[in-house]
Amino acid sequence: MNAASPAPRRVRVRAPRLVGKGGWLNTGGKELTLAELRGKCVVVDFWTFCCINCLHVLDELRELEEKHRDTVVIVGVHSPKFAHEAEHRAVVDAVERYGVEHPVLDDPELATWKQYAVRAWPTLVVIDPEGYVVAQHAGEGHVHAIERLVEELEAEHAAKGTLRRGDGPYVAPEPEPTALRFPGKALLLSNGNLLVSDTTRHQLVELEEDGETVVRRIGSGDRGFVDGGAGEAGFSEPQGLALLDEGAVVVADTVNHALRRVDLATGAVTTLAGTGRQWWQGSPTSGPAREVDLSSPWDVALFDGRVWIAMAGVHQLWAYDPATGTVEVTAGTRNEGLVDGPGPEAWFAQPSGLAATADRLWLADSETSALRWVDPDGSVHTAVGTGLFDFGHRDGAAGQALLQHPLGVTALPDGSVAVGDTYNHALRRYDPATGEVTTLATDLREPSDAVLVGDDIVVVESARHRLTRLRLPEEAVRVEPVARRTQRAATDVTPGTVRLDVIFQAPAGQKLDTRYGPSTRLLVSATPPELLLAGEGAGTGLSRALELNPAVGRGVLHVSATAASCDDDPAGQHPACHVHQQDWGVPVRLTKSGADRLPLVLAGMDA
Structure with missing residues (x-):
């Protein structure tokens, strides 16, 4: 879109204030307001640090942050699920642990979450340079659509004179001089030493038997996906460790979505499994290990002759077979x-x-x-x-x-x-x-x-x-x-028939991908199971009639939705394809005055 193009028509809703009892992080102690961010494209990321989908979004946002650093401000709003996540010290730790390089509002009481009517972790909200909400996306995999919208907003507001370029409000905290920084997993070696995944520093550290004295570090310390010697290899937030054989260790290289092999004699690092890309719906789930995408492997263990993988990103167990060099889903x-x-x-x-x-x-x-x-x-x-x-x-x-x-x-x-x-x-x-x-x-x-x-x-x-x-x-x-x-506010719904609508519209420049059959999938269940008299199970439509049991006063509806879209460019022989997915846990309370429709926004909808 060039500066002469007419501005796209959007429903414009003034963005609510950003408030949170825990205050602001990564701002040098300064309180931020949306008024101060006027002139910037603001992306508000509602996240919580237990949520693997939220961690995926943090990584998706890094490239957007870097590419549009002078026009885009990303603001994290930490919205806790577990009691521990409402502790301010824990949020401070999580911001450092996961390398968050933008301002974060600690909102332990979910005040801003409620003001923005958020229902799921993660949710991304886009605010234009004049302070209006212009889009909302639930789940992961939406940064490509947000970047396209940002480019439109940049052009539109540059033409109007309402775009302000320059540095954002992020202030990096002072680094702490500790030997380890948020270590993840540990392994006892045959020589009595301990090998530790130094997760935030993207390294492995070998310690003497005292657990304190550093023998050596493996990895450059820079986030990356690089094979090579101990000083040049690159990891990205490594976690799990297991002895592969007497002379080697297998590493769950979590954010690289890979398994790595470390030669204990030399410290040399090679890749056993994974491509460096995150697994998405429709990708292979078995085959030659170096050709199959993985998703946030968090731990590894040798069991029954294979390396089992805790594949946190897709809620599964996988296994790597050293004899055949293949991977497959096991559970x-x-x-x-x-x-x-x-x-x-x-x-x-x-x-x-x-x-x-x-x-x-x-x-x-x-x-x-x-x-x-x-x-x-x-x-x-x-x-x-x-x-x-x-x-x-x-x-x-x-x-x-x-x-x-x-x-x-x-x-x-x-x-x-x-x-x-x-x-x-x-x-x-x-x-x-x-x-x-x-x-x-x-x-x-x-x-x-x-x-x-x-x-x-x-x-x-x-x-x-x-x-x-x-x-x-x-x-x-x-x-x-x-x-x-x-603790999340329950949604009042009527007993009996309730219409569940997952709202999805392919982002601008994309269309639903129907080349291989239906492009959408919806899965519904409930806790307790007796809450749902009808409507549970899987299907391809994004709307469904649910029958809620009047004898069950309250519970949680579990909704999982997936939609596939691809670039709508007639000139392109191989259009890029995208998967939009989200899981919701919606607490509901059954009352006669409750709503008979439950709308959930997946992606692609302008606010």
């Missing part, structure tokens, strides 16, 4: 939730920690606050946890015990397992023999992994940037039980 449907059963039918929610024994693969399923395991036949079981919205710190029988977003799991010599109960700042223990959950240690800071070293357990205290050595206690620590449920 999970890509639907987010907690469903046991045969591997192909099971549901996970951001599996983030793995530990193998001879007969079980244990896993920390973080978003369901669950401890689960996989048998050698591939069947999936849950030991602790009930679903996406219940969490807390409660010991006792596994059926009523609660965790809060665990990221690590460690097999113990007696057959029990230790759980890095990350958001409870605790180390917990589950004993399969008794079915009991106990607390081993508290006052840790976001423990994300642990490894056995002799009679001790060494805990990765991610938010304290260190390893902490503990003696395994003979008796459990007693704690006061706490049970919580995700």
Whole structure:
């Protein structure tokens, strides 16, 4: 669009104020207002740091930030799901941990979330240089559409004289001089040393047995996807580690969507699996490992002769076979939730920690606050946890015990397992023999992994940037039980028939991609299941009649929608294709005065 083109017609709604009790980060202590940002294109990113889709969007936004640095200001609004995420210190840590280089508003009470009528993490809202909301997109995969809109806004407002170029309000925080920075996972090496993924610094660090003295660093320290020697190789937020054989380690290189191999003798890094691109709907799910896209692999473990992968980005388990150099899905449907059963039918929610024994693969399923395991036949079981919205710190029988977003799991010599109960700042223990959950240690800071070293357990205290050595206690620590449920305002809907409409319109310059059949998919379920009398299951239409049970007063509707579009350019032989996807958990309350229609905006709609 050139400056002489007429401005596109859009419904213009004045953007509400940005307010949050936690205040502003990455601004040098300054409070920001939308009035101060007038003249800029503002992209407001509603996110929370537990959400893998939100982390994907942070990475999608990096290129937009860099390319349009003098005209675009991205503002993060941190909107918590878990109780821990409402702690200001935790938000400060997350902003550094994930390399967020734009202003962030800490909104622990969801004040701005409510003002903008947001329903899902993540949601992106575009505000034009005159302070009006012009678009809203839920989910990931929309930055290409937002960039096109930004280019239109730049041209339109440059012609009107309402575009202001120049530096934005971001102020980088001072770096901290610690040996580790938000370490993720650890591994005991055969020489007694410890290998740690130094996640925020994009490196691996080998430490002596004391867990403090640095032996060497592997990786340049710059975010990148580069094979080569120890000093030149590039990682991007590496996490999980596992011994591949006596001389090599496999690394879950999370933001590079890849598995890497490190030669322990030389420190040389090569790529085992992944292309560096994130997996999208329709991509292959098996084949030669270097040709298949992965999605945020968070941990790895050698089990039953293969390297199993906690594929957090698509809520599945995959496996890499070193003998054949191939990868494949081993469990999970890509639907987010907690469903046991045969591997192909099971549901996970951001599996983030793995530990193998001879007969079980244990896993920390973080978003369901669950401890689960996989048998050698591939069947999936849950030991602790009930679903996406219940969490807390409660010991006792596994059926009523609660965790809060665990990221690590460690097999113990007696057959029990230790759980890095990350958001409870605790180390917990589950004993399969008794079915009991106990607390081993508290006052840790976001423990994300642990490894056995002799009679001790060494805990990765991610938010304290260190390893902490503990003696395994003979008796459990007693704690006061706490049970919580995700706090979000419920939507009032009428009992009986409610129309669910997922609103999608292909962004400007694109059209629905129907070359291989229907371009949309909708999946609906509920917690409790009795809430839905009719309307659950999968289908291709984005509208559906739901029948809600009058006998169930409230619950959560789980809605997952996908739409595929491609560039609408008759001259292009190979149009670029895009996938728009989002999962919603919509708390609902059934009342006679409630609405009989539930609209959810997926993408492509101007506000």
